[in-house]
Amino acid sequence: MRDYLQFYIDGQWVDPVEPKSIPVENPATEETIGNVSIGSAADVDKAVAAARRTFASWGISGKPERLDLLRSIQSELDKRREDLAEMVSMEMGAPMSLANGPHVQLMIGHVANTIEILERFEFEQPLGPTMHIYEPIGVVGMITPWNWPLNQIACKVFAALAGGNTMVLKPTEIAPFNACIFTEVMHAAGVPAGVYNMINGDGPGVGTAISGHPGIDMVSFTGSTRAGIEVARNAAPTVKRVAQELGGKSPNIILDDSVFAESVARGTTAMMGNSGQTCTAPSRMLVPHARMEEAKAAAKEAAEKVIPGDPNGNATIGPVVSKAQWDKIQGLIEAGIEEGATLVAGGPGKPEGLETGHYVKPTVFADVTNDMRIAREEIFGPVLSILGYDDYDDAIAIANDTEYGLASAIMGEDQELARSLARRIRAGRVAINGGYDLNAAFGGYKQSGNGREWGEAGFHEFLELKAVMGYA
Missing domain, CATH: 3.40.605.10 (Aldehyde Dehydrogenase; Chain A, domain 1)
Structure with a gap:
């Protein structure tokens, strides 16, 4: 004590x-x-x-x-x-x-x-x-x-x-x-x-x-x-x-290119860090509609490699901070299921063998639309929502269709395309392929x-x- x-x-x-x-x-x-x-x-x-x-x-x-x-x-x-x-x-x-x-x-x-x-x-x-x-x-x-x-x-x-x-x-x-x-x-x-x-x-x-x-x-x-x-x-x-x-509800635009599966996996892993309790977490992943099934497979594989458990062991993530936070996350996971999103990984309840502690299953939803609660509310837990886009103009429209504007991400091999899309996102930060800098200004647009x-x-x-x- x-x-x-x-x-x-x-x-x-x-x-x-x-x-x-x-x-x-x-x-x-x-x-x-x-x-x-x-x-x-x-x-x-x-x-x-x-x-x-x-x-x-x-x-x-x-x-x-x-x-x-x-x-x-x-x-x-x-x-x-x-x-x-x-x-x-x-x-x-x-x-x-x-x-x-x-x-x-x-x-x-x-x-x-x-x-x-x-x-x-x-x-x-x-x-x-x-x-x-x-x-x-x-x-x-x-x-x-x-x-x-x-x-x-x-x-x-x-x-x-x-x-x-x-x-x-x-x-x-x-x-x-x-x-x-x-x-x-x-x-x-x-x-x-x-x-x-x-x-x-x-x-x-x-x-x-x-x-x-x-x-x-x-x-x-x-x-x-x-x-x-x-x-x-x-x-x-x-x-x-x-x-x-x-708060934030950060979009992560995955480019339609040859490293697509790798980008989805990296984006999924990034979402789960700190048990999803990060205001800049890339919680809305945007992928081409035509590659949604491929995205599901890559995200599922990545999420299943995220192991919750004892902070003093070899776990990837620990619990969320409190019972109140756990309850909120569970409510939003249930809302995602009720609203018709496809549950790809994780889901309600605690991970097997972790009955004590405020542990949440690393969870991935796909086929999410931007009017669902899991796409609009800050969950603040290890829960990823995957949304489909028609083209890059549509991706930008979806990315900006939020009351938040703290952070965003773009992942893919075309640097010039990423730069052009970054200029169109209404957020205080854009991370291209995980770019990070202590000198980068940190703050948000809108709410x-x-x-x-x-x-x-x-x-x-x-x-x-x-x-x-x-x-x-």
């Missing part, structure tokens, strides 16, 4: 104003692994006061001071890699290969990338007689999710620090312990008191207080579109900046949010721009 019953405010661990805690579950065993305190608006007030007080000095710090701090954080993170990976695996049920790999490596990558950007960034840029000056926004409220917890904390915190901001972080209450270890890292690295503050809690108690707080200048939120709407509504009276990375994270685009998100005319 591990308990984190204090919050990190003004450089020290402090008790909540009103003591209250909830259990934290291991989704692979359904056992309680510890308890975490749940904060309130009073705790947010304390943290905001500390952040505002410290902003007076940290906001005018120079690049050398910020770079020294980021390098110190980088060094301390390296010491806690194993602890962070083990905690992510325990809280999320992620296989250790995934926890040690992408979960921790993304965090390490973000701090290194932020250092590189800060080293070359010019906070004062002349344009004719005017000097454009980039300044910190102020106090940033951060609300982060459970599905890629370290990644989402890292890409917000490091960019905000580099820009000279102070902050109040509310990590997810579902998988909070990794954020507590991250906070121990920040303290060990010597973050000045009040620059970084962390309060555990739920959305109604802490998230609402952060998003509506008059002492917070910006809210950076990652989560569901439903919750994002509430964050924006709460933030509106104070006219603070709101940056949001929300997938606004603003950008990662790389220099994410760096700008935490800066205000002042134009001083007559400067020259």
